[in-house]
Amino acid sequence: MMKSKKPGHFTPRVIQSRFPAAWTWFVDELIPATAKKKYSPKESWKEKPFSKEDARFFFKGIEELSNLFTEERPKGMVPYFNHPKYRCAYLLYFLPLQAAKFLTLFELNPGALKAALQHGREQKVLRIADIGAGPATASLAFLLWILENEKGEIPRIEFYWSDTQSDILKDGKELVESLSNQFPKLRDKVEIHLSTLPWWKSASRLPDELSLTFLGHVLNESAVPTQMSEAFWPDLIDRASGGGVLMVEPAARKSSQYLSRLRNELFSNDCIENTPQRIWGPCLHAGNCPLAEGRDWCHFSVPTKIPGEWFKGFSENLGSERQWVKFSYLWVASASHPAPLPPATARRVISDTLSQGLKATHLLCEPDEARKWNPPSGVRIWRGDVVKLSKGREEF
Template identity: 60%
Template sequence: MPTKTPPRAKGKTSRSPLTRTVNAFPAAWTWFVDELIPTYVKKKYSPRESWKDKPFTTDDARFFFKGVNELSELFTEERPRQLPDYFAHPKFRSSYLLYFLPLQAAKFLSIFRLHSEAVRAALRHGQKDGTLHLVDLGAGPGTASLAFLLWLLDERLEPGKELPSIELHWFDTNGAILQDGAALVEGLADQFPRLRGKVKGHTHVGPWWKAPAQFPQETSLIFFGNVLNEAVLPQKEGEASQAWSRILERAHGGGVLVLEPALRHSAQLMSQLRDELIEVQAIEPSAQSIWGPCLHAGRCPLATGRDWCHFSVPASIPGRWFASFSKGLGSERHWVKFSYLWLASKDAPAPRPAAHLRRVVSDPIQKDRNADVVLTCEPEHPGRVRVPADSHVHRGDLIPA
């Protein structure tokens, strides 16, 4: 693959929000992670009755950290290909709520920030319809939906407009974690007048591929968060593709957001899914079918091989207990890392990307005194572009081709 230097005059590197530090969390975030979640977890999961109604303390953090640590080990790249049903165990439900829910919610919020127009498309659809139908597949405790509700609390509404009714349609193979999430939604909606009386939940226990038969014909936004990496697929040949076609038929407004860990296996599964959906025309082969991160609808250059599509957004996640668990894990986080794919709906296509821009999909892979070489996203194979050594181009930035 030839290496080329972009002419400096043609355009500037655009420091994508993918590489800008984000400290702006919703105003309700700290209450949510430091009050609502720990209070709920302590009440529901403390082993002793006498502890249940007392405030969450450092002793509780120590007690619950054991589960956080074990679950963190289970979630690493070396995880078993087929994960056990960890949510069957109260220890893992409580640790997910305390640590992984805030962590994953922070990732969803980062992506909402990157694609706030997609969030607005979901909201507009809900306003037009009278009800915003939010579907969450492999919802767990409804992490994505909770992040969305926190986002809506801060969303500036057009004059004279208010939030529509919100219906949550959650699907998961584990019913207990759905119930935990439903209790958190209730606590959140009760706390804030903007949401009070507006949010209704429907929980369904079953595999995600059976969900389309049970959710509304028109949805405002669909989430699929951290499910592909669990490597659970239907036995019946073609059932997953059929389910995806039906999911996409029902996707209006903000479309479908898929989030996965920044791990090679799950990121490549997601890229392969993207390519397949375009190939069978479940989504139109146009860049406007995708909010991000792709700027084209050609084949993903990172769907197989050594590299994979993922991003690291600098972020400092607020929360006293989150900080304490992170410290315990030895991973005080200044970044959130993820892979994602946000598919647009036909009624609200993404804007046409500028033809001269390319997404950088690696950190510098080669450096010399005058130039760095980075990989860029091109159909089929990554491009290799030389950028001036002092330009600090990072994964996620947009640079002129």
């Protein structure tokens, strides 16, 4: 991270999400062609190029699914992927949207990806679990990332995907196979293993040592009694070497606070050692999360323009042209490849500007209780920035 000219302050996240060169082909050609081939109601349409009429036809499912995702659902989520209309809607719109979040998180935590690759090289195979994989969103984002960023030989890749809905896993398999065939660097290198299982039963079916593990937007979909999942986490964390476990959830309070409480339990149950080196992000300390309950919650927004003509059209029709990607996340580092120890004076900004009098005030993340902080005048601070305090830990 670059230092700004102001003492005691790291520059705001450099970040605008960046998209790999293959992204536009992926979202404008591969996804629409696959969705149309699999989900057109008429045989004669299936091999024709995706058109504006198709976009109009499939948009209804996108709109309905978007409403379903934003509704309060006290009884948990209905199994929407049983319905072909919603599988197709997810491929066309939500897959690019969620993949953009994974790419953004890869950008924010490059050390974790480096650890995954290093572990994969040592093992001569990258074993990657994607739990609640849906159409393999996280795995696809990883392949796009590795195509763009790995200049040398890519090791063999074995994917282990699980989900309660098998048809959407098959859609993901088709996409990953087409993507891998398109690029010589990936051709004949990718092997896919599928299981139809709830997430809390999936760990024992995974290989003993994984290079990277994803849980994307799945934990918020099922209200799981703790006793059903309590064996899952230690088992998963034990297997998660290399780049550790990345969990991404919506930016909403309920899903974010679930992640915060899970994080606290992983520490307090000794699933992970009590050091910030067991977390890639967003936390810089290993104390209790100050936002695990109450009014505020830990979430981030990153300025983004997601490339893709069809995606743009769908966003406009939903009345929400995307300027940001928003998410909550927890990236647990592995014991074998821990994250670097953050400087003792570094703090994560966990609020937007709180309007309080003339001085801008922000919340900084500290164990148990967030600290109010006024940035030096003239410095613009964003939620998610890392700032450096002048007096450091001796202050608390």
